[in-house]
Amino acid sequence: MITGKDKLSDIIGLDIDLLPIVDRLGLSVQMGEKSIAEACRDAGTSLPFALEILNTFASAGYFPKPEDIGLEELIAFLVGTHRYHEAVTIPRLQGLIRQLKQAMPGERLPVVTEQYLNEYIKNLLKHIDFEEKEIFPLVGDTSCSVHPSRLAGLKQLLHQHTNVEQELSDLKTIIIRHIPAGVERPLIHDLLHTLSHFEKEQIDHARFEDKILIPKLLALYAD
Amino acid sequence: MTTGDSIVIHASAIIQQGVKSILLAQGFTIRSLLSGLPVEQEIAGWKDTLILTDTRFASDLRPLVRRLIRNGNRLIGIGSVECVEEWGDVFGEIICTEDTPEVLQHKIHAFILPKQGRDAGNGLTQRETAVLSLVALGLSNKQIAAKLFISIHTVITHRKNITAKLGIRSIPGLTLYAVLNDLVEPQP
Numbered sequence: 540m541i542t543g544k545d546k547l548s549d550i551i552g553l554d555i556d557l558l559p560i561v562d563r564l565g566l567s568v569q570m571g572e573k574s575i576a577e578a579c580r581d582a583g584t585s586l587p588f589a590l591e592i593l594n595t596f597a598s599a600g601y602f603p604k605p606e607d608i609g610l611e612e613l614i615a616f617l618v619g620t621h622r623y624h625e626a627v628t629i630p631r632l633q634g635l636i637r638q639l640k641q642a643m644p645g646e647r648l649p650v651v652t653e654q655y656l657n658e659y660i661k662n663l664l665k666h667i668d669f670e671e672k673e674i675f676p677l678v679g680d681t682s683c684s685v686h687p688s689r690l691a692g693l694k695q696l697l698h699q700h701t702n703v704e705q706e707l708s709d710l711k712t713i714i715i716r717h718i719p720a721g722v723e724r725p726l727i728h729d730l731l732h733t734l735s736h737f738e739k740e741q742i743d744h745a746r747f748e749d750k751i752l753i754p755k756l757l758a759l760y761a762d
Numbered sequence: 763m764t765t766g767d768s769i770v771i772h773a774s775a776i777i778q779q780g781v782k783s784i785l786l787a788q789g790f791t792i793r794s795l796l797s798g799l800p801v802e803q804e805i806a807g808w809k810d811t812l813i814l815t816d817t818r819f820a821s822d823l824r825p826l827v828r829r830l831i832r833n834g835n836r837l838i839g840i841g842s843v844e845c846v847e848e849w850g851d852v853f854g855e856i857i858c859t860e861d862t863p864e865v866l867q868h869k870i871h872a873f874i875l876p877k878q879g880r881d882a883g884n885g886l887t888q889r890e891t892a893v894l895s896l897v898a899l900g901l902s903n904k905q906i907a908a909k910l911f912i913s914i915h916t917v918i919t920h921r922k923n924i925t926a927k928l929g930i931r932s933i934p935g936l937t938l939y940a941v942l943n944d945l946v947e948p949q950p
Contacts, residue, residue, distance in 0.1 A: 599792050655938050709935025711789050735786040
């Protein structure tokens with residue numbers, strides 16, 4: 540378990556995948572020699588929230604109790620995740636596919652993979668837009684009357700998440716099976732690592748929404 | 763089992779992370795990274811999981827091996843070259859800490875690959891291939907049933923088998939697979 544006494548540098552050293560998560564929590568990597576508690580205090584980030592998030596991403600068996608997560612903090616984190624994928628993960632994947640096309644001139648795999656990825660990204664951005672316009676504002680909206688169709692949108696989210704995760708996992712499986720011999724290994728490794736990282740983040744992101752955000756919102760409006 | 767859940771058991775956090783990155787690249791999800799064996803009751807509950815464990819736990823695992831395999835689990839030992847003879851009855855494969863990342867990837871990949879997939883084919887029957895092609899063309903279960911003169915229930919059974927054999931679940935994923943295997947023409 541990660542605690543407030545642990546140093547940022549230590550937890551990042553043990554699991555480099557935490558780097559973007561630390562960044563999204565507003566904690567600077569330059570604070571690496573500080574404890575997480577000190578870094579949170581300096582950044583104005585809630586320590587209990589930061590620990591719940593870090594432990595969830597660091598350990599597959601850990602997941603917070605809904606009552607330990609504040610909705611507004613969670614939404615700020617989820618929006619930060621959306622911006623990260625828009626600014627970093629998606630352009631990185633597109634760049635890797637472009638390189639793959641150059642490395643495999645005339646081959647069908649990179650061309651159809653690019654088509655698949657572009658369609659996936661288009662749907663993902665639509666999904667992000669739907670969440671930010673229709674779902675997240677519900678948190679600050681309890682005093683107003685909310686049309687039942689907006690609450691129905693919450694259930695729609697669960698289905699969308701399943702598709703988002705499955706399609707990414709399928710792409711990775713197909714690339715692993717269809718990469719011909721002789722293709723630059725580092726490029727393929729980079730692509731598969733990026734896809735794996737993206738998939739893991741999508742799964743954890745969806746878990747926060749499916750297990751915490753949606754049940755809490757439904758409970759909020761049931762009251 | 764093609765890909766799915768995996769559990770890594772090793773006292774070294776560095777080895778845990780190394781094995782984790784290889785498994786992620788192969789399409790596995792990491793259910794747990796453990797530094798030691800959990801209690802027997804917990805182990806007995808593991809199903810359809812790739813378990814990679816330090817060979818030092820082999821003697822403790824030996825009494826549980828049959829039950830683990832019956833539950834669809836596969837076991838890979840993490841040890842040294844000398845372990846291969848000693849613990850070959852416990853583990854289906856042993857990866858050595860001396861192996862290069864490429865060798866490790868190859869060993870795990872070859873181990874998880876279904877036997878039928880080791881041949882040129884993908885293990886699909888002719889009927890399943892026909893259903894897959896129609897799924898890739900965007901037909902609904904009802905349309906596929908009408909086209910192939912079979913019931914919707916049979917179409918669903920074929921689709922479940924296709925997913926199990928290919929490890930691909932989404933319609934876009936199945937379509938991509940069908941295009942790459944010349945079952946359908948790519949969309950412009």
